[in-house]
Amino acid sequence: MSTTVTAAPTLADELAALVPVALHGLSQMQDEGTGLFSHKAFVNCHGQLTNCGANALYTAACAIGLQSVPGGRSEPHAGQTRQALGALVRAEENDPAVMATTLWGCVSAERAEAPRLADVLVARAQPQRWSSMQLGLALAGLSRWIRAGEDQGGRATYAARAIATELERRYVRPARVFAATSGRRSYQFGMTSFASQVYPILGLCELAEATATEPSATVRHVCDFLVHTQGRLGQWWWFYSTRAPKVIEGYPVYSVHQDAMAAMALLPATRLGIGDYREPISAGLQWIGGANELGRSMINRRAGVIYRAVQRAGGDADGFAGWSRQQRAAAHRAGLCGRHRPAPTALEVLQECRSYHLGWLLLAAGMAGAG
Numbered sequence: 001m002s003t004t005v006t007a008a009p010t011l012a013d014e015l016a017a018l019v020p021v022a023l024h025g026l027s028q029m030q031d032e033g034t035g036l037f038s039h040k041a042f043v044n045c046h047g048q049l050t051n052c053g054a055n056a057l058y059t060a061a062c063a064i065g066l067q068s069v070p071g072g073r074s075e076p077h078a079g080q081t082r083q084a085l086g087a088l089v090r091a092e093e094n095d096p097a098v099m100a101t102t103l104w105g106c107v108s109a110e111r112a113e114a115p116r117l118a119d120v121l122v123a124r125a126q127p128q129r130w131s132s133m134q135l136g137l138a139l140a141g142l143s144r145w146i147r148a149g150e151d152q153g154g155r156a157t158y159a160a161r162a163i164a165t166e167l168e169r170r171y172v173r174p175a176r177v178f179a180a181t182s183g184r185r186s187y188q189f190g191m192t193s194f195a196s197q198v199y200p201i202l203g204l205c206e207l208a209e210a211t212a213t214e215p216s217a218t219v220r221h222v223c224d225f226l227v228h229t230q231g232r233l234g235q236w237w238w239f240y241s242t243r244a245p246k247v248i249e250g251y252p253v254y255s256v257h258q259d260a261m262a263a264m265a266l267l268p269a270t271r272l273g274i275g276d277y278r279e280p281i282s283a284g285l286q287w288i289g290g291a292n293e294l295g296r297s298m299i300n301r302r303a304g305v306i307y308r309a310v311q312r313a314g315g316d317a318d319g320f321a322g323w324s325r326q327q328r329a330a331a332h333r334a335g336l337c338g339r340h341r342p343a344p345t346a347l348e349v350l351q352e353c354r355s356y357h358l359g360w361l362l363l364a365a366g367m368a369g370a371g
Helices: 011-016 019-026 056-066 077-091 096-109 114-123 132-147 155-170 183-187 195-211 217-228 255-271 278-289 325-337 355-368
Strands: 038-043 049-054 191-193 239-241 247-249 309-312 347-350
Touching: 011 255, 011 278, 011 355, 019 056, 019 355, 038 355, 056 077, 056 096, 056 355, 077 096, 096 114, 096 132, 114 132, 114 155, 132 155, 132 195, 155 195, 191 195, 195 217, 195 255, 217 255, 247 325, 255 278, 255 355
Parallel strands: none
Antiparallel strands: 038 049, 191 239, 239 247, 309 347
16 A cells, blocks of 8 residues: 655745735736725725725835746736836835835836936935835845846945945844834834844845845844744744844734745845745744634635734724834833833734735745745
């Protein structure tokens, strides 16, 4: 009697299983008139998506993601990408994160606007004024331009190294994290976010690959810290102390962190030999599937969404950090006092979906070789 042995799913397999969900969702979240993707969407009583608003940064993330998986250059996904990038180029956004991600998308799509976008981003570079998230994305966008072999005068490389230097300055050695901003503002509340770690890691890894150099030891320190503090259910927590190496506030636990953003940072770090972070990434993906605090899958395949977060009951999805005013005050008190907030007594699923989540998920899947 023969026994069939089924191979355990790889990280690429796990991410590949979510690609159809993301593509289905994005097919419904783009405005045909403007080309922009929605700020967020809800599942209505008929099981269909209702979109709210438009968002330039989210649109750029979607354009990048749609080009990152196999089939992304064929219709209809290529058509969505053309519409999105066309809208962004016409809008000429001043936000460095939007400029950088638009550049990234245009480089990937080999659009004629890429040289001008690179020149504008370099000319407007103000590393000390930008948030760490903006710096990380600017570094990623410029690095993609450098990797394309188009930085003939070296201006983009010079600007990218200046950005990397500023990020290194923001590394808080006692806490093992990047501060969210520069100077005194970065310590205003004694906290920094998961996003303020992910985007700098991504940018610094992209620069290392673009310039064929070794990433700094700072990247390893931050990656290892994030993994060390990961929750027992695979949660990537929301806010960390800038005074000591610990979590200040875990909630909301965002789905985009679990299946996309952690992978966007840790897969490039793994590829560069900084560490092997595949198991922690996989643990985050299990949380999405239902191995979470509420024992509930965050995936609605029929509608094409992944619900946004598990949050403290009564949170404000559009408030600062997804908190209500009372929750924000409590988190700030915890940050100022350097202590972890108590575990929540009640949790709920935030039943909305942001388009950038699906875009970054596609990027993560592409990084893992999924499709």
